[in-house]
Amino acid sequence: MCGIVGILGRGPVVGQLVASLKRLEYRGYDSAGLATLEGLHIKLRRAEGKLRNLEERLRYCPPEGHAGIGHTRWATHGKPTESNAHPHATENVAVVHNGIIENFRELRAELERDGANFRSETDTEVVAHLVESYLKNGYSPQDAVQASLPRLRGAFALAFLFKGHDDLLIGTRKGSPLAIGHGNGEVYLGSDAIALAPLTDTITYLEDGDWAVLTRAICVIYGADGSVVQRETSKPGVSSLLVDKENYRHFMAKEIHEQPTVACKTLAHYLDRSGERVALPLTLPFNFSSIQRISITACGTANYAGHIAKYWFERLARLPVEIDVASEFRYREAPLRRGDLAIVISQSGETADTLAALRYAKSQGLHTISVVNVSTSTIARESESVLPTLAGPEIGVASTKAFICQLMVLAVLAVAAGKERGKLLEIHESNLVRELIEVPRLIAAALLIEPQIEKLAGDIADSRDVLYLGRGTSAPLALEGALKLKEISYIHSEGYAAGELKHGPIALIDEAVPVVMIAPYDELFEKTVSNMQEVAARGGKIVLITDAKGALEATLDTLMTIVLPEMVANFAPMVYAIPLQLLAYHAALVRGADVDQPRNLAKSVTVE
Ligand code: F6R
Numbered sequence: 285m286c287g288i289v290g291i292l293g294r295g296p297v298v299g300q301l302v303a304s305l306k307r308l309e310y311r312g313y314d315s316a317g318l319a320t321l322e323g324l325h326i327k328l329r330r331a332e333g334k335l336r337n338l339e340e341r342l343r344y345c346p347p348e349g350h351a352g353i354g355h356t357r358w359a360t361h362g363k364p365t366e367s368n369a370h371p372h373a374t375e376n377v378a379v380v381h382n383g384i385i386e387n388f389r390e391l392r393a394e395l396e397r398d399g400a401n402f403r404s405e406t407d408t409e410v411v412a413h414l415v416e417s418y419l420k421n422g423y424s425p426q427d428a429v430q431a432s433l434p435r436l437r438g439a440f441a442l443a444f445l446f447k448g449h450d451d452l453l454i455g456t457r458k459g460s461p462l463a464i465g466h467g468n469g470e471v472y473l474g475s476d477a478i479a480l481a482p483l484t485d486t487i488t489y490l491e492d493g494d495w496a497v498l499t500r501a502i503c504v505i506y507g508a509d510g511s512v513v514q515r516e517t518s519k520p521g522v523s524s525l526l527v528d529k530e531n532y533r534h535f536m537a538k539e540i541h542e543q544p545t546v547a548c549k550t551l552a553h554y555l556d557r558s559g560e561r562v563a564l565p566l567t568l569p570f571n572f573s574s575i576q577r578i579s580i581t582a583c584g585t586a587n588y589a590g591h592i593a594k595y596w597f598e599r600l601a602r603l604p605v606e607i608d609v610a611s612e613f614r615y616r617e618a619p620l621r622r623g624d625l626a627i628v629i630s631q632s633g634e635t636a637d638t639l640a641a642l643r644y645a646k647s648q649g650l651h652t653i654s655v656v657n658v659s660t661s662t663i664a665r666e667s668e669s670v671l672p673t674l675a676g677p678e679i680g681v682a683s684t685k686a687f688i689c690q691l692m693v694l695a696v697l698a699v700a701a702g703k704e705r706g707k708l709l710e711i712h713e714s715n716l717v718r719e720l721i722e723v724p725r726l727i728a729a730a731l732l733i734e735p736q737i738e739k740l741a742g743d744i745a746d747s748r749d750v751l752y753l754g755r756g757t758s759a760p761l762a763l764e765g766a767l768k769l770k771e772i773s774y775i776h777s778e779g780y781a782a783g784e785l786k787h788g789p790i791a792l793i794d795e796a797v798p799v800v801m802i803a804p805y806d807e808l809f810e811k812t813v814s815n816m817q818e819v820a821a822r823g824g825k826i827v828l829i830t831d832a833k834g835a836l837e838a839t840l841d842t843l844m845t846i847v848l849p850e851m852v853a854n855f856a857p858m859v860y861a862i863p864l865q866l867l868a869y870h871a872a873l874v875r876g877a878d879v880d881q882p883r884n885l886a887k888s889v890t891v892e
Contacts, residue, residue, distance in 0.1 A: 285358035285886040286370075286382035287311040288462070290443040290453045290473035291351070291483075292500050298346050301354040302339060304472075304479045309335055310679050310887035311382070311475060312358025315369035319378035320349030324448045326378045330369035334881070351450050353443045353473075355380035358886040361388070362405030372409040374400075374416035376447045377425070381408040382475060383440035383460040384892075391435065411442060419446075426497050429454050430510060433495060439636060439892070443473045456495035461634050461662055464488040464496055464503055466517065471498045476634075477520045477660055478677060488517045489660065520660045534879045536680030536772070540865050543688050544728040547858065550674045550689040551720060554696040560714035562700045568669055570651045572601065572704040575625045579618065579650070580607040581641035582629035583889065585683040585767060586690060589655075590629050591760035592857050593694035600708060600716070601701035610637035611892070614644055622649030629694075630654065631678055631686035632888040633661020640892070642667055655693050657686045671697065680880045681887050682772050684865045687764070688727070691858050695720060722851065723858050729849040730862035734870075737863055740827065740844050741870030744798045750775055751789060751824075752864075753782040754802035755812050761802055761857045765864035772882045773872040782815040793824040798843060800827045800867075802860055805834035806853035813838050829863050 287308025291297040301318050309316075316338040317330030327347050331337040335356060355370035361384070362368035371378040385391070388407035391414060396402065400413040414435060418428035425446040439459025446452055455462050455473040465472035465480035465487055473496075474480040477487050490496060493508030494515070507513040532538035556563040578597055580590040587609050594605040608618070610628070614637060620626070626645030630638045633656040642663055645652055654667035657675050664670045673689035699716050702708035708716070744750060750769060752762035763779035770777045780789050782801070793799065799819045803812040809830075816838060819826055825843040828835070831850045838845075846863050872879045 285312045285360070285889055287356045287475045287479060288353070288380040288382050288441060288443050288473070289475070289479055290353040290380070290445070290455060292451060292453055292471045292498065293350050294469050295350060296346070296348045297350055297352045298342060298348075300483060301352050302335070302342065303482060304474060305335055305354050305356050307481065308356050308475055308479045309881070310681065312356050312886040313881050314359045314364030315357045315366065316355065317369040317371055318352055318354035319371040319373060319445050320347040320352035321445065321447070321450050322347055322349050326373050326445060326447050328371060328373055328378065330366050330371075332364060332366045332369065351445060351453065353378060353380045353445045353453070360384055361407040368404045368406050370408060371445070372404060372406065372412045374412045376419045377412055377415045378445045379408065379412045379415070380443050381411060381440055384438045385410060385436055385440060386438035387436070411436065415444065425449060425452060425454060429456070429495060441475065451499045453498045454495065455490070455498065457490045458492050459636065462490045464490065464498065466503070469500055471500055471503060473498070476658070485519050485521065486517060487520055487660070488515050489665070491515065518660070534680060536682055536684060536869055536879050539678055539680050539685045540862070540869065541731060542676070543685050543862070544724040544731070546675045546685050547688050547692055547727055548724040550692045551696070551724065553672070553674055554693065555717060555720070557721060560717045562696050562703065562713065562717065564671070564696070564700055566669060568653070570623070570625065572603065572701040573706070574623065575603060576621060577624050578603055578605045579620060579624065579626045579645060580605055580629065581610040581613045581626070582638055583610050583635050585687050585764060586629040586631060586638070588760045588764040588767070589687055589690040589694060590627070591763070592691060592757045593698060595757045596695055596698035597701060600698045601705050602707045603701055603705065608641070610635065610641040614640045620645065620648040620650055624650050625653065626650040627653045627655065628663060628667065629690050630661070630663050631657040631683055631690075633658040633663040634888050635663070636889065636892050639663050639666070655690055657689065679887070681882055681885050682768055682868065688858050688861060692720070692723070695855055716854065719852050719854055723855055726849050726851050726859045727862055730859050733846055733848070733863060734866055736844070736846060737866040738870045740846075741867055741874050743843060744867075745773070745775070745871050745874035747775055747796065747798055749792060749797050750777040751792065751797060751799045752777065752779040752802065753785060753799060753812070753815060755782045755808040756806065757857045758802040758804065758860065761860055761864070762800075764861065765800060765802065765867070768864055768868035769871060771885060772868050772879055773875050773877055774883070775871060782812050785815050785818060790818060790822065793819055793822045795823040795825070797824050798827055799824045800829065800864070803828060803830045803834055803838070804853050804856040804860060805831050805837070805850070806856070809834055809837070813840075816840055829860060
């Protein structure tokens with residue numbers, strides 16, 4: 285979390301810093317700030333809350349410095365106040381930080397004993413004081429940073445600006461991402477390529493432990509041992525135009541409506557459409573017949589995509605799957621079999637826990653596949669094989685189009701596995717491929733129910749709790765629906781496998797509780813209808829999401845029945861996700877919540 289940027293420019297950099305921070309705001313928006321060199325002195329400008337508060341402050345007296353660093357914060361240590369906003373500065377150095385300095389308490393005590401005067405509650409401020417202590421002892425900026433780094437424990441990306449050094453930035457990373465951008469007589473640091481997209485498309489990614497000394501003319505990168513290292517420079521091709529709301533009110537709305545297009549684009553990357561065959565874009569370094577078990581790890585929405593994929597791998601490829609939330613997987617020391625397969629799923633490709641899970645799986649000798657949306661991310665770079673989701677930049681904090689594309693890639697992979705393991709004949713493969721090809725059109729058809737969902741959102745927006753229930757692949761989808769609603773509308777919601785209802789959650793049901801039943805007309809439909817009866821008997825308000833056949837057969841009174849297009853049930857979650865996303869979006873609108881930047885959240889979770 286937190287976005288950082290640094291610029292050595294040819295003219296005043298404040299406009300560029302703010303523009304980059306805008307593109308990084310998805311990483312956190314509790315406060316924002318920047319430091320520039322005015323004359324020889326470090327000047328700080330910081331504001332609590334969203335970036336627009338900082339922009340307001342800068343409007344009347346914008347700094348004019350040609351060198352600067354900036355930050356957008358997701359608070360970890362200390363409240364989201366102005367004094368805790370980054371950059372943190374001492375007399376001679378200013379620093380911005382993404383990550384957590386785990387040993388900040390002991391460092392702070394030591395530095396305070398030596399006379400340092402702390403002004404914030406953050407872990408980051410120790411870094412400024414630590415570097416300052418070396419500068420005061422006559423170290424050069426470069427030596428001061430080099431001496432400080434081994435004393436910091438935790439995960440961090442840092443960018444430093446020094447008093448009196450108008451042609452110097454130092455950046456370093458360990459655990460959190462940091463990239464160098466190369467411009468025409470200018471140089472940049474940024475948390476990712478998207479932040480730097482309007483400035484440059486020429487990017488060097490630092491590796492863990494690297495620290496880089498930048499001037500406008502030369503960039504030197506050092507490894508953790510202090511020796512000079514060479515890192516590849518690439519052109520990731522992140523178009524600045526892609527990060528735009530176009531005519532939509534929110535990124536989330538735009539991203540929901542992009543789903544037919546991005547699902548189609550992702551699918552095209554993985555299929556031979558005319559031959560009705562799965563065609564992975566790379567040769568995997570193993571055969572699925574030699575795999576005994578797949579271990580899937582991910583967080584949040586990506587984790588629910590993994591849960592749905594578990595049904596597909598087990599059903600289509602008869603391949604057992606274990607699925608964990610990444611934050612638990614890494615600590616439970618799961619026994620894994622060398623040569624098996626680990627799949628990690630991540631939109632950002634930077635989620636700290638998912639990255640740690642990937643590293644653990646690699647250390648145990650597993651093959652690793654990452655299903656990621658940001659192909660330049662750390663997770664993509666560290667996995668053995670990368671299967672990209674081609675959703676394009678997802679800016680709304682609530683994941684929508686990335687989820688659908690993750691499902692698409694996982695569905696294709698499950699078919700490929702089934703085929704390679706001899707569990708699917710060619711005829712099955714082509715049937716499944718035909719079903720997949722239909723999905724983008726069905727998503728587009730599902731989007732047409734938006735006016736109905738808008739009305740439903742008005743009906744449920746005042747609810748205290750909402751329950752989501754489903755069976756089979758609709759069970760993890762129920763979890764996803766509940767997550768979507770709670771994270772952007774702040775209505776308490778829970779998802780359950782419908783069969784679990786009577787083991788506890790049924791106690792919650794009364795006339796005030798809407799219950800969203802996700803019930804495609806499949807072999808489990810009748811059982812789900814029984815659960816609906818149980819809800820109805822207790823006065824719960826049923827919202828039934830089904831198709832025409834299901835609507836006809838479920839002869840119960842509902843608050844609303846949402847009829848989706850008929851489809852073969854295998855890949856229904858990609859279509860049934862649409863009303864759930866729309867419901868969350870419209871409920872948040874009714875409640876006046878900040879849809880794209882819900883409170884307390886950030887798009888990219890780079891702390892554990
Ligand atoms: C919810 C949401 C989060 C992310 C989770 C993992 O809408 O977006 O739950 O899915 O933080 O993030 P990635 O996919 O970037 O690893």
